[in-house]
Amino acid sequence: MVFQGSSAAISHTGKVRSNNQDSGYSGSNLFVVADGMGGHAGGDVASSLAVGRLERIDRPFESTAAAERALRGAIADAATELIDTVRARPELAGMGTTVSALVMVDDYAVIAHIGDSRIYLYRDEALTQITTDHTFVQRLVDSGRITPEEARYHPRRSVLMRVLGDMDPDPELDTFIMPTQPGDRWLLCSDGLSGVVDDAHTAKALGLGLAPGRTADNLLKQALDGGAPDNVTIVLVDVGGQHPVFSGTPTIVGSASNPVGIEVPAARTGRSGWLHPNRQAANEPTHFEPAPEFLEELIEEDRRRVRRRRIGWIVGLILVLVIIAAALYGGYQWTQTRxxxxxxxxxxxxxxxxxxxxxxxxxxxxxxxxxxxxxxxxxxxxxxxxxxxxxxxxxxxxxxxxxxxxxxxxx
Known part of the structure; x- marks a missing residue:
């Protein structure tokens, strides 16, 4: 049956980047966030194509299994379309996108995920991250080499290990089915939100009980107040609840909302980048998907970074102890003049x-x-x-x- 609840979608370029490579979709049963990668043009195209393919399966499903098959099929079709697009337009080579999608089927949420956009569930005043980031730093967290807090500021936090791109026609997705219940709040977001606003502040905003649109505005304001170095896209879904039941046409935000969103912008000139370094940086890719041969190099680089940090701590501790010992010795020597x-x-x-x-x-x-x-x-x-x-x-x-x-x- 048609999902009973309310939803909202919002997307913002942020305070640093000059174009929005995110796309978001809030429909009758389907909800999606896609964060494009590929620099000046490709990210816009990739996220738009992904949302366009997924939009076609926004309908009631007779079973969760059917919805899961439809999600997998639509994302595989999007991968094929990305490959075909790059074949026809080589200037877009290297583009890709994350996809975090949710289909409501009766009392269940069917989820498909690839990349580092996230899906959260707010239930009983507790916020839980449902998806797992397909990133280099998440692999380090899973192996116990760094903490989740260290991952937030790791220099390689934007390195994706899995992405919907123009190279793999059969992307490795995470799909799973979860029961949901009235009062649940589902949050889909790009890392422009999760990388700036921590879980505690996100949970506080969701816990205010405001309508999805106002809650999304609140979260976006927090991201902007935090500097918003990346595009910010938020899709919020309430199951049941006190707010009006969703009705009407779907909401599409970000690059997918632009009918000419897949047009390739004019190339930048080297001089403008030199004169305006911030503008040039604003068009740099937000993510990087490493080739397999670079993975070991990245891991070894991280090992070196950890070793350097450990040596730095040891040297710093030794210096502090030397300073303390010198101060004590100097103080003792002074007492011997009395x-x-x-x-x-x-x-x-x-x-x-x-x-x-x-x-x-x-x-x-x-x-x-x-x-x-x-x-x-x-x-x-x-x-x-x-x-x-x-x-x-x-x-x-x-x-x-x-x-x-x-x-x-x-x-």
Whole structure:
């Protein structure tokens, strides 16, 4: 039957890039996000073609198995169309796109995924990432070599290991079926959102219970506030709920919404790129799909990076310890230039150092036993000596002892 719920789709170029290579689709039963790759022109074409192929299967399905077969078939057809397009237009060679698609069938969500766009499920105030990124850094996370937080800032975070491209007519997809229930919120997004807005803030926005359109606007604003270095595409799907049931024509956003979206823009000139480096950077590919022979090189490079980082930490720790040791040594040496007069068991003694100790470490040592018995001193003088008398130098300490001695002799 036709999906019962509400949805919204929105796409934005972002604050850095000059064109939108993302495409999004929100229909009656089908919901898609595609993030194109291929530089100045190819990404626009790839994501548009993928959404165009998938749009044809936006209909009710009699079973989840039928929907899964339709998804696989449509994505395979898109791969063939990409290959045929590059054959006819060689200037688009190297283009590709991620695809994250969801088909609602009764109480189930049928999912197909390739690349690093994501599908999340918000249920019972908890956000869960349903799809797994097909990226180099995700492979490092899965192997325990880096943490998910490190993956967010890894220099190779945009390297895709799987993508719908112009080389493989039989792409390796993840497809699976999940039960869904009223109140569920499904979020499909490109990495322009997930790479900027963390899960905690995404969950907070979804948990406000606003209508899908307002929620998508809220998430987009957060991405823009975070700098939005990439295109941002969001498709939000509510199952049941308090908001109006979806009706009307499908919503298509991003490059797929442009009837001439697959036209190849004019080539850039080298001079404009030199004069406007930010504009040139804005047209660089957002992703890179490595050839198989480069994979081991990437892995080895990451090993070297980890080793360099570990060595850096060790060297930094050693430097900190050296600085601390030098400071302690310098402080100790300073204490050995100080003197004070105090008492031993039964005589007046000149001590070298300071009166304080650091735990079990004594900062003073007996320097000169004067031979003056404590018993020869007045009660006041004896108490003063036992409490220690600070001196500015060794000569000053000796003058203090002479005064004490005269007092004892006079007594």
């Amino acid at each position: 003197y004070f007069v105090g008492a031993d068991d039964d005589t007046v003694v000149i001590f070298r150092g300071v009166q304080q100790d650091i735990g079990p470490i004594a900062l003073s040592t007996p320097y000169e036993d004067t031979g003056i018995p404590l018993s020869s001193l007045s009660d006041f003088a004896r108490a003063t000596v036992e409490g220690t008398i600070s001196a500015t130098s060794l000569d000053d300490a000796r003058r203090i002892v002479t005064t004490i001695s005269d007092t004892a002799g006079g007594g």
